[in-house]
Amino acid sequence: MTKNILLVGVGGQGTILASKILTLGLQKANYDVKMSEIHGMSQRGGSVTSHIRYSEDKVYSPVIEHGQADVIVAFEKMEALRYLDYLKVDGKVFVNDYEIPGMPVTSGQAEYPQGIIEELKRVADTTVIDANKEAEKIGSSKVMNMILLGTIIGSMNLTNIDWDQILTENVKPQFIELNKKAIKCGIELAK
Amino acid sequence: MSKQQLMTGNEAIARGVFEAGVRFAAAYPGTPSTEILENISTYKEVLAQWSPNEKVAFEAAYGASLGGARSFASMKHVGLNVAADPFFTVAYTGGNAGLVVVTADEPGQHSSQNEQDNRNYARHAKVPMFEPADSAQCKAMTKFAFEMSEQHETPVLIRVTTRVCHSKSLVELEDRVEKEIVPYVKNAKKYVCVPANAIIRRGEVEKRLDTLKEYSNNCEWNYIEDNGKDVGVIASGMAINYAKEVFGSDVNYLNIGFSYPLPMKLMDSFLKNLKKVYVIEENDEYIEDAVKMLGYKHICFGKYAPDESRFLPAYGELTSDVIRKAVNGGKGYVASFDRSKVLGRPPALCAGCPHRGFFYELGKRKDVVVSGDIGCYTLGFAAPYNAMDFNCCMGASVSGANGMQKVLNMVEGNEKRVVGVLGDSTFFHSGMTSLLDIVYNKGNCITVILDNRITGMTGHQQNPGTGFTAQGEPTEIVDIEGVVRALGIKHVRTIDPNDLTLMRETLDWAIALKEPSVIITRYPCVLKKMSAHDKNEWPQMYSSKCTVDADKCIGCKLCLRSGCPAISVKDKKAVIDKTMCVGCSVCKQICPKDAIN
Known part of the structure; x- marks a missing residue:
């Protein structure tokens, strides 16, 4: 049975590193894995997505179908809503309680929409996480992405994979411990 | 490993x-x-x-x-x-x-x-x-x-x-x-x-x-998977994967990996026992036409159904849900929610982008038509600058501007000047021959080369102007101004685009000239990893940040016309996001009340 994980956010939030770590772990656990990213304009404040699909059997498409994501992890709250039509009927949303306004808001053409969290909760099984606050507790707001990765690991029951090893192989030495803590924090928050 | x-x-x-x-x-x-x-x-x-x-x-x-x-x-x-x-x-x-x-x-x-x-x-x-x-x-x-x-x-x-x-x-x-x-x-x-x-x-x-x-x-690249069915799928490239998600083992497959020349005999033998075939391919009806040529139009469902009505969408990606929708109306549950709570995130020039000063000044002018090109600076077309009239392909800014200016010059009383705008890498790509056309054929339009010292949009690749090869070896730095002069342009100015007064005066200068001119705005992309040469040329680049003096700010929002993603207005006062601001000072120069330091 193929599992579908959708990571969404805004360029520069670290979705790409989080999805890289995730896919490497899944590969290590001998799953067939496919991952697809669209990030053409990401550097310039655009919306970014990573589709991750894995299975004990063969995975064909690297792209999740609408209505099929087991979990959506949103690094920014409006992005959670943007891609909510990818969520499965019994899928889960983990949403970072974090706002990045975007050009229409900063330029004064629009207001950042109110009631996003309420709308998410109305439609889907939603867990709100203040990843920025949690990250600062750990020691750096930069590990926000690893906390959110931790929520995926927790909610998809992937805790038996040796994530410490994957981090050791893929993160700069001085940040390994911080990232390990962040993933553990995310796993706890997903419980 | x-x-x-x-x-x-x-x-x-x-x-x-x-x-x-x-x-x-x-x-x-x-x-x-x-x-x-x-x-x-x-x-x-x-x-x-x-x-x-x-x-x-x-x-x-x-x-x-x-x-x-x-x-x-x-x-x-x-x-x-x-x-x-x-x-x-x-x-x-x-x-x-x-x-x-x-x-x-x-x-x-x-x-x-x-x-x-x-x-x-x-x-x-x-x-x-x-x-x-x-x-x-x-x-x-x-x-x-x-x-x-x-x-x-x-x-x-x-x-x-x-x-x-x-x-x-x-x-x-x-x-x-x-x-x-x-x-x-x-x-x-x-x-x-x-x-x-x-x-x-x-x-x-x-x-x-x-x-x-x-x-x-x-060949091994073109092969049949026979699941004993009378419905088949022919697909190539990524579309094969999308199709397999939709049809599973309910159909026979012909996988095409070597697609020119197409395997016509193999296709014929695959098709002859089928009652229905889906041809799944992205973009044109490349395989579908061949299936029809073999005489199977009556069973073929591709971009068109046998009755020539539209079946799969003519364009866009043929992801699994797109195929599913055409085949059986879709899979079922899709969350419905209030879409009005989702705003677009149109791409914007980065905080500190050296194109900002240029587009801010150009966008204010009513006496120009702007011929654009392919790069980050294409974003100059969007609000708040609205400083681009047309663009099509690499290098076309310069040649298109030349052609348009010639015709506008035929209109009696015309005062519109056409400005061709392109980047450094695009100039090397195919702007140089277009500039030659202006010189040779006695054009008089204006060309602006936005030289941000790197190939920006695609993620910072080296080019003939940067001083390094693809593999990081130091090489000659081709001098754009020298090239422009060598091509025969007599009026050339190289300026710092973050200086709005200079930018404005230089545009005035070029527009007033009767002969063709080139303006080179030379300043590094804010995301560029600076070379030793760059550091030598710009030792003080972005060494401070801009801040708003809330007592002086009158909330006029003129600074928002810079289009800088670091500035917003909250409670009728401008606010600058310190994490984004690099201190290019464009907003500071725009502010009529000296409220930005």
Whole structure:
């Protein structure tokens, strides 16, 4: 049975590193894995997505179908809503309680929409996480992405994979411990 | 290192190039192909270069092949338009050692100006073509393409699409096989394309195609999966994967990985026992037309149904849900929610982008028509600048401006001046010949070269102006102003675009001139990794940040016209996001109340 994980956010939030770590772990656990990213304009404040699909059997498409994501992890709250039509009927949303306004808001053409969290909760099984606050507790707001990765690991029951090893192989030495803590924090928050 | 690795299609093509013993690779950056050469450049065994444009890249690879090394070129789909001229004739000559070209197409146009299907180029130029469906095939087909190129004395085209390029799947790594340089032997009858020689090669092309047609019917890349059904699917490239998600084992499959020449006999034998066939392919009806030509229109569901009504969408990606919708109306549950709570995130020029000052000043003018080009600066078309009237392809800004200015000059009383706008890399790509046209044909339009010292939009590739090669070796820094003067432009100014007064005065100067002029705005991209040369030229670059003096700010919002993502207005006062601001000072110069320090 193929599992579908959708990571969404805004360029520069670290979705790409989080999805890289995730896919490497899944590969290590001998799953067939496919991952697809669209990030053409990401550097310039655009919306970014990573589709991750894995299975004990063969995975064909690297792209999740609408209505099929087991979990959506949103690094920014409006992005959670943007891609909510990818969520499965019994899928889960983990949403970072974090706002990045975007050009229409900063330029004064629009207001950042109110009631996003309420709308998410109305439609889907939603867990709100203040990843920025949690990250600062750990020691750096930069590990926000690893906390959110931790929520995926927790909610998809992937805790038996040796994530410490994957981090050791893929993160700069001085940040390994911080990232390990962040993933553990995310796993706890997903419980 | 594990022998099995998760790789993008682009990484896998680069790995295939490495393993195939290739010694020379050239490209011009373009989404979604850019990372192919970037990855190749990390293999020290391969000489990898960014060429000024795709035509040059292909021709350099052709020359390298004649020299006797396995050679490679990659480009985005529209890049092959630029390289089409040599591509069509090299199809006649072939190389000496293997010659392989990648075209990266964009179903869905994620980052491109059009959605052309470059499979048509294979048929048009009579060049054999592969269509990998995943990263493992990217590597395998790339390697095999070199064998085919040498055996049949032909360039070989590999057509990939955005999802193949940018999605990751597992690849088995193998060792590089070194290939000796094949001695070059003079052979004018083969390589000098005068008509008398080329017409003979023309015949050879047909002979080669006859052989490859047979090969296509019997090769490992084109194969049937027989599930004992009377419904079938024919698909190529990434569309195979989408189709398998939808149909599972409920249909028979014909997988097409070698798609020019198409396996007509194999297709016929697959089709003859079917009651219905779905042809799943992105972009044009390339396979579908062949199915119909074989006489199966009455059972064929592709872009069109047998009654010629629309079946699959004509354009965009054919992801599984798109196919499912056409086949059985879709899968069911899709969350419905209040979409009005979702705002767009249109891309914006970065905080500190050196194009900002230029577009701010240009956007204020009513006496200009702006001819744009391909790069980050295309964003100048959008609000708040609205400073672009048209754009189409690399280099067209300059030549288009010239043509338009000539006609506007014919209109009595015309005061509109046409300004062509392009970047440094785009100028090297194909702006130089257009500028020559202005000089030679006595045009008088204005050209602005936004020289941000790097190829920005595609993610910071070196170019002839940056002082480094693709593999990081120091090289000559081509002087844009020197090139412009050498082409015959007499009026040239190089300025700092962050100085708004200077920017405005320089535009006034150019607009007042009766002769053609060039303005070069020279300032590094804010994201550029600065070279020693850059640091020497801009020692103080962005060393402070701007702040708002709330007592002086009157909330007039004029600073928002800078279009800077770091500025917003809260509670009627401007606010500058410190994490984003780099202190370019454009907003400070705009502020009428000196409220920004």
